[in-house]
Amino acid sequence: MVASASKCRVCKEPAIIDLPRHNANFCAEHFLELCRRQVVKAIEKFDMLSKDDNILVAVSGGKDSLAVWDILVDLGYQADGLYIGLGIGDYSDVSGEYAKSFASERGLNLITIDLRAEYGYDIPTAAKATRRVPCSACGTSKRHLFDKAALDGGYTVLVTGHNLDDEAAVLFGNTLRWDVEYLSRQLPVLPARNGFPKKVKPLIRLTEREMAAWCIVRGIDYLVDECPMAVGNKHLAYKAALNAIEQQSSGAKASFYLNFLDNMAPLLAGRSAAATDELGTCTSCGAPTTSDLCAFCRTAEKARAHEPVPVELVLSRGRRRR
């Protein structure tokens, strides 16, 4: 076995990872230090969290959510986790096990919600019943339940594991459509308002590759497999396009997103109609909404009226469409 030629930029010991966007290689210890520093920088710049906050981390069992939970606890924050069982066949069963193992091995508190048991439906059924792409029903359900759990549990901030690649891909999609409404709301911090908790994204300065490496170095077992319902979605296509650009121009993803926050987001401030809309109250669950029924209750109502749909059926239909 031949050792790596590259050395850590900080200590000159053998490197374990190369980060072309930093034009540097790092050993395990100094790679972790870099990640912590990037998270602290994001938290401080955007006033995301304080040590007095009671934090709820949305956890999926994947690398990003487990990494952000691990980093926040490592930095001394008080943070519980929230896992939602979405009923996506074996994928959900396995992802739940990763989330539970992570929490129990570290003595952390994990709240769990089972969509089918507690709300009478699952994501494959919701996708079929609403005739929308699975990611749409999934996002609507998760956002509502994250908000509700944070408010009901008295948490002051909801943390999600969205990373630089996630945000750059969303920005890419919004820019392709010049969607000013979405562009003006694509911020790493959404303040609490009208029945919504404060939401923050501490991983916006770190890539997916760096978060996977964090988990490997820290010995965190996470679900590597992709969600079967996300296969072929636009978000993945945008990420592939951005990674092709990144390969030719290191640092392009970070420049695209972080310079958007510095240079473009201030120009779009106040342009969001949705952010200033007067909100009513959902007649079914009491959540803030612009309609009589909120999006979650509309989705749940349709899905509960539909016979349960196994995930395989939704997948085979999706594959035929492609």
Added chain:
Amino acid sequence: MKVLLRNPRREQDVTGPKSVNALLDALELPREAHLVIRNGTLVPGDAALADDDVVEIRPVISGGC
């Protein structure tokens, strides 16, 4: 060398020695979207992989939004 690939999980035999970057290029896998783990340890792009190494190529891109 034995190379484990994911999504879907499969194994492939690749002749060494090869650098990590050369292995990814040979398999047409984008470097920004993968990590390489040799005998349980993360390795950088210029690390040389030998014929008797056990290598995992781990995709890092997830599609949830």
